[in-house]
Amino acid sequence: MIRKATLQDIGQLSELFDQYRIFYHKDSDLPAAGQFLTERIENRDSEIFVAESEGKLVGFVQLYPLFSSTRMKRYWLLNDLFVQKSDRGKGFSKELIEKAKDMAKLTDACGILLETGKSNDIGNKLYPSYGFEMYDEVNFYEWTNN
Template identity: 90%
Template sequence: MIRKATLQDIGQLSELFDQYRIFYHKDSDIPNAEKFLTERIENRDSEIFVAEHAGKLVGFVQLYPLFSSTRMKRYWLLNDLFVNESYRGKGFSKALIEKAKEMAISTDACGILLETGKSNDIGNKLYPSCGFELYDKVNFYEWTNN
């Protein structure tokens, strides 16, 4: 079952979020994961959907709002998608993406953007299979201060 995350999910969701961060070579930090996710839900900074199986959260997707000036519409940034290793290959990622697409349609957004590493073989197969197209007409740049 795919549903919107609530504050009651913070415990399990924080554990999944921690696994996600560890996957991206960050140190484990469940207390700050709880704080971060609680703030996102309370402040309505993002939309988080969870995949639940047999009463346990097994995956999540988090989207942040963006806007396209040229299209004069909202875009959604699919920033985080994660399914616990034990539940991969069972359709949870696709179901989470479909829920994200439904939300984009219901908010009259012009689309969903995402980025993934060139070495992410699973993601680079998953996203095209869900209707995403590789957009190579622009250069992507990043500036960070840490």
């Protein structure tokens, strides 16, 4: 079952989010994960949907609002998608992606953007299989303030 995350989900959602961050080579920090997700939900900074199976959370997708000036419409940034290892291959990623696409349609967004690591073999096979296309018309640059 896919549904919108609530503050009551923070405990389990924080554990999944922490696992997601570890996957991307970040240090585990469960308290900070909980605080970060609490702030996103309370401030309505993002949309978080969770996959639930047999009363426990097994995955999530988090989207942030962006805007396209040239299209004069909302865009969604699919920043996080994660399904715990023991529940992969059961269709949860597909359901989470479809929920994200449904939300984009409901909000009249022009699309969903995402990025994933070049070494993320699973993601690099998953996203094109659900209609996402590699965008090679522009160069993406990043400036960080670490």
